[in-house]
Amino acid sequence: MPASSEEFARVAPEVCAMIQAWIAHGEDATTPAIPESTPQALRKRIDAAWPMQGMDDAALLGTMQLLLENSINPWTERFMAKLYSAPSIASVCGEMLLAAMNASVHVYSASPALSTVEDACAAQLAALFDFAENADGITMPGGAASNTLAVQTALCAAFDGTYRRDGVYGLVEYLHRNGRQGRGARPALLTSAASHFSLDRAALAAGLGMDAVVHVPVDAHDRMRVDALAAILDAMTRDPSHPNGAPFFVNATSGTTVLGAFDDIEAIAHVCAKYHCWLHVDASWGGAAVFSPAQRSALLRGSGMADSITINPHKLLCVTHQCSFLLVRDARVLREHAIHAGYLFHERGPVVDHAMKTLGCGRRGEALKLYLTWCRHGTAGLAAHIDAGLAVARHVLAQIQACPLLELGPLAEPLFLQICFRPVQYGSATGSAATHKLHAALQAERQFAVDFAPTAQGDFMRLVVHPRTPQHIFSALLERILALLRSDM
Amino acid sequence: MPASSEEFARVAPEVCAMIQAWIAHGEDATTPAIPESTPQALRKRIDAAWPMQGMDDAALLGTMQLLLENSINPWTERFMAKLYSAPSIASVCGEMLLAAMNASVHVYSASPALSTVEDACAAQLAALFDFAENADGITMPGGAASNTLAVQTALCAAFDGTYRRDGVYGLVEYLHRNGRQGRGARPALLTSAASHFSLDRAALAAGLGMDAVVHVPVDAHDRMRVDALAAILDAMTRDPSHPNGAPFFVNATSGTTVLGAFDDIEAIAHVCAKYHCWLHVDASWGGAAVFSPAQRSALLRGSGMADSITINPHKLLCVTHQCSFLLVRDARVLREHAIHAGYLFHERGPVVDHAMKTLGCGRRGEALKLYLTWCRHGTAGLAAHIDAGLAVARHVLAQIQACPLLELGPLAEPLFLQICFRPVQYGSATGSAATHKLHAALQAERQFAVDFAPTAQGDFMRLVVHPRTPQHIFSALLERILALLRSDM
Structure with a gap:
């Protein structure tokens, strides 16, 4: 084996550049949050090329690129389906150090x-x-x-x-x-x-x-x-x-x-x-x-x-x-x-x-x-992060309340960072069915990932207002949802 | 917050360079495997500088450097105390991707x-x-x-x-x-x-x-x-x-x-x-x-x-x-x-x-x-990795057997990758006491980390012949042990 420092010097900057490009790609407003995912096809491709012999740098980097392209891009900020977000760069660097x-x-x-x-x-x-x-x-x-x-x-x-x-x-x-x-x-x-x-x-x-x-x-x-x-x-x-x-x-x-x-x-x-x-x-x-x-x-x-x-x-x-x-x-x-x-x-x-x-x-x-x-953000910065997230959540709630095509589901009292809502009607669908129809439509477009969840009042879209996500993303989501509803009236 | 791609572009290459220098430092034969560890002092330093406000890039990178300096450097290959080794560069890159x-x-x-x-x-x-x-x-x-x-x-x-x-x-x-x-x-x-x-x-x-x-x-x-x-x-x-x-x-x-x-x-x-x-x-x-x-x-x-x-x-x-x-x-x-x-x-x-x-x-x-x-090493490469490790283990065993100052402990049959041994005598210490004296002497020097373990025949040094570790490292270890024993005869 060659010295690890040489291999690292050769490969790691390439990986860094690949990641940087991926982050920048995610920051582009037109990049899908969800990959065009075909699990069976990817699995077939991986299985077919299972490495009996080792790969050179180019093949290894190509494999990494393939996996990135088939992954959720958190840097779009439009993956709002789970209770997490794009990570802090400090913690990404922390992973490099841990490795x-x-x-x-x-x-x-x-x-x-x-x-x-x-x-x-x-x-x-x-x-x-x-x-x-x-x-x-x-x-x-x-x-x-x-x-x-x-x-x-x-x-x-x-x-x-x-x-x-x-x-x-x-x-x-x-x-x-x-x-x-x-x-x-x-x-x-x-x-x-x-x-x-x-x-x-x-x-x-x-x-x-x-x-x-x-x-x-x-x-x-x-x-x-x-x-x-x-x-x-x-x-x-x-x-x-x-x-x-x-x-x-x-x-x-x-x-x-x-x-x-x-x-x-x-x-x-x-x-x-x-x-x-x-x-x-x-x-x-x-x-x-x-x-x-x-x-x-x-x-x-x-x-x-x-x-x-x-x-x-x-x-x-x-x-x-x-x-x-x-x-x-x-x-x-x-x-x-x-x-x-x-x-x-x-x-x-x-x-x-x-x-x-x-x-x-x-x-x-x-x-x-x-x-x-x-260290990066300080106790003060993390406090501001939480407070800002809650302010955005209140604003998004007001936006939804102002929209007659949407109805709210049950909410936390006081409001935290989740907002449950659904279309009053989507085509002929109402209630939980309208939720599922909207969920499927968003999934198919791949621009926004928002999960749904059951509540005492039926199934609703559960929007996670993560403090990391900028206000304009939520506005864009609501605009897109309204356009979908209007196109099926 | 600035765009993440900018922050990553600014910080990640610096972290890469820091890691590369650390790996290269580890590959230097004189670098201690074990840091001059004073947990209380490090804890005091961390607690005293707990970040109420955030850090700029320089301070953040300085913190990372401090932590590296107080960590075991696996790239020396002389940390042989545990059942793991320096990692493959491919998996280090995998961590970057996961992050x-x-x-x-x-x-x-x-x-x-x-x-x-x-x-x-x-x-x-x-x-x-x-x-x-x-x-x-x-x-x-x-x-x-x-x-x-x-x-x-x-x-x-x-x-x-x-x-x-x-x-x-x-x-x-x-x-x-x-x-x-x-x-x-x-x-x-x-x-x-x-x-x-x-x-x-x-x-x-x-x-x-x-x-x-x-x-x-x-x-x-x-x-x-x-x-x-x-x-x-x-x-x-x-x-x-x-x-x-x-x-x-x-x-x-x-x-x-x-x-x-x-x-x-x-x-x-x-x-x-x-x-x-x-x-x-x-x-x-x-x-x-x-x-x-x-x-x-x-x-x-x-x-x-x-x-x-x-x-x-x-x-x-x-x-x-x-x-x-x-x-x-x-x-x-x-x-x-x-x-x-x-x-x-x-x-x-x-x-x-x-x-x-x-x-x-x-x-x-x-x-x-x-x-x-x-992918990097292939099934064939990983097979060769295992076989080569076993060949080194047999060679190290022969080296220890040829050395009258050392006695073997119990061994696996057939031999795998651990070898238990201890000094026949170290100063006035024999048996388990000789093991503990040698363990302490190696720890104090900080060049090699080898653990000890209890066996049915008492405590022995347990040498892990990890396939990642080159033969010459084991030869250097045995030389150093013999020098320690001879200096206390």
């Missing part, structure tokens, strides 16, 4: 700088959420992974440590010894009916089973009804053989997937304290509101009372995929995950190897990308 | 090319392992995550689907109904005493508890004793109240962490068939031997009989962290993880959204990095 370092952040000795950056970022985030000095946090590969680790951590922390050694089998025995009976001796997790499906999956993954999840009703704005939560917890606690089981964990959502609703953390925290439940806050999407002092007190009041919090900087903060943190109020709960592995963990003293604090082993240094994004 | 695409590979519509690449890579890997057409596979964030999903998948597939809805509680009831009693009704997982701790953690994570793991004895070369496995399974099966529980899952390791031992998959598969156990192969480290036809038949015979296999291309194949695949012989078992989420999954037809096949949600397109590495 060159190629370190696993599982033990400190393999990744001194990256371990340190992770601890520093976790501490800064924890402070924003009003956690005190003895908090801790780690990155996980995605919000679902963070939520799942929160459930597993709560299980380990509760029930006198039974879960770690004896699993759910031990918990059921423990609950029997404590007076619970039959199905009432099953540990149960409560979360709102509007929360993310990763909570259901966390229950499955942790061995509780999906029936261990109790879905608490929501109000018309998809906020958990705290009165209902209290009533359910009271009934489950009073009846030792309650069919819903024994409550130990409540999830509050800060920024639901469809409406962007924020549960009332403070009120829920008081209920959790009364019924001795772990309070987790899934702030995967809305947690970044913590950067804005105004939004923090409006949307996240009481976050310091939570036992654990998930936040995904790869969503609102334009950090590249993935970057999710699980924060805990009490550092000791993560250290319960430590396990003896004589071939791996050798640290003594103040440093704690990060793989001691998870249920995994090797880890990417995902915190670096948040750190560099934070 | 620019910033797609989540959870639904096809968000990542058409990356979803397709992942499916193609999984199919190619599955074929190498002798899986038939209806196999499937997905990337996971690390080998521990793959192993954990294997346990969860096996739990879902067994026991008539009880686990998904009712968790371990349901399994225990199910086993009671099927004649198991007391602790004999606990699902149990078997793995060798030399296997990775992630199997224990998988049992914890899945709600079985760490006591659900039965560690099967190994022979002098750390291979699972298949006779012991059969005897244990027989006893557990015969006795409905056996304290070890009811066996459902056996893990065979292909390439253990300390010695690089390969369990006899074929023999274990026959035992698993007899006792109706799921056979998982943790080939995180050694699985890449599948690229070499000679090694495949010597080390991985019977892999096609497994139910699931973990392989981490980020270990032996020089792909950047992370890149791990969980492969399954029967595609249907992963599809059991599908869950209804009306706001997310809209696909109809032949495409299966990847997040339907895991217990997570958002996912990085990690397969791209394997694909580009495969």
Whole structure:
């Protein structure tokens, strides 16, 4: 093999130039957001050319170009289907650095700088959420992974440590010894009916089973009804053989997937304290509101009372995929995950190897990308980013309200960054059918990607007003939608 | 904000140049592998300069440089402490592409090319392992995550689907109904005493508890004793109240962490068939031997009989962290993880959204990095890479054997890529103490990083002969060790 520095010097600038051209292409107003995607054709082409022998630079670069051309171009800003955006350039550079370092952040000795950056970022985030000095946090590969680790951590922390050694089998025995009976001796997790499906999956993954999840009703704005939560917890606690089981964990959502609703953390925290439940806050999407002092007190009041919090900087903060943190109020709960592995963990003293604090082993240094994004924009810049996004969302809402051809769906109260709407009529279609017709028409044009979602009032287009996306993009989208509707009147 | 293409054009080439200089610096024979690491000092410096306001280009680049200087430099090739190496330049470029695409590979519509690449890579890997057409596979964030999903998948597939809805509680009831009693009704997982701790953690994570793991004895070369496995399974099966529980899952390791031992998959598969156990192969480290036809038949015979296999291309194949695949012989078992989420999954037809096949949600397109590495080197090049590494390992072993100042520890049989050795005597220290003294001396010099590990014969230096590392590096290491020993005689 030639020296890597030579190969890098030869190839990396070409890749840089290719990416730069792709970004610039995306910034052109006529570039489709969605590629002319034919999965079967691309798969055939890849399979047919499977490399038995290696490729030279030109062939390798050609392959990269082919893949770019068949990918969503986030730089158009017109891919608005998901809760993320084009990434910050600082975090793109962070990925380049991570690749060159190629370190696993599982033990400190393999990744001194990256371990340190992770601890520093976790501490800064924890402070924003009003956690005190003895908090801790780690990155996980995605919000679902963070939520799942929160459930597993709560299980380990509760029930006198039974879960770690004896699993759910031990918990059921423990609950029997404590007076619970039959199905009432099953540990149960409560979360709102509007929360993310990763909570259901966390229950499955942790061995509780999906029936261990109790879905608490929501109000018309998809906020958990705290009165209902209290009533359910009271009934489950009073009846030792309650069919819903024994409550130990409540999830509050800060920024639901469809409406962007924020549960009332403070009120829920008081209920959790009364019924001795772990309070987790899934702030995967809305947690970044913590950067804005105004939004923090409006949307996240009481976050310091939570036992654990998930936040995904790869969503609102334009950090590249993935970057999710699980924060805990009490550092000791993560250290319960430590396990003896004589071939791996050798640290003594103040440093704690990060793989001691998870249920995994090797880890990417995902915190670096948040750190560099934070460095680039500053706490002040990220606060302004959030505030500006909310201002745009209010403006887009006003635009839609002013348009008689469109009807609004349910909205978060106060409004966050999602707006559900649909055509009052599209050709002969109305209601959910009008939504699906509009979704299909936009997909076919490939200029805008907007997802649809079910709500209590039927299916609506769910527009994500990501703070990264400029106002004029939303205006262009609405113009295009109105043109489509008018052409089919 | 300025256009991203401008910012990228300004900053990315600078980052490229910085990385290129760092790689070249690493290639210099005098560059320390380990930074002069003072975690407290670095943390202090980071905390003191926490960015309330944003940074200009110069400050941002300076921060990046600081982090590089405080990181392990893999390009020295002298960081031999872990089961990975400097990455392939193709996979470094793959990370750049992933960052620019910033797609989540959870639904096809968000990542058409990356979803397709992942499916193609999984199919190619599955074929190498002798899986038939209806196999499937997905990337996971690390080998521990793959192993954990294997346990969860096996739990879902067994026991008539009880686990998904009712968790371990349901399994225990199910086993009671099927004649198991007391602790004999606990699902149990078997793995060798030399296997990775992630199997224990998988049992914890899945709600079985760490006591659900039965560690099967190994022979002098750390291979699972298949006779012991059969005897244990027989006893557990015969006795409905056996304290070890009811066996459902056996893990065979292909390439253990300390010695690089390969369990006899074929023999274990026959035992698993007899006792109706799921056979998982943790080939995180050694699985890449599948690229070499000679090694495949010597080390991985019977892999096609497994139910699931973990392989981490980020270990032996020089792909950047992370890149791990969980492969399954029967595609249907992963599809059991599908869950209804009306706001997310809209696909109809032949495409299966990847997040339907895991217990997570958002996912990085990690397969791209394997694909580009495969393109660069070809199947033939990767086979040669494995074979050359094994030839170097045999040569290094001969060098150590020829040296009277060093003694060998236990070795895999046949030899793989790890060699355990220690000084016969270092100053007044012998045995494990000599190992620890040598480890400390090398750490202090910072030129070579070699880990130590416990074995049945005490603690030894565990040298990883990664195929990426040139022969002359090992010769230099041994020379340096001998000089250290001679200077303290």
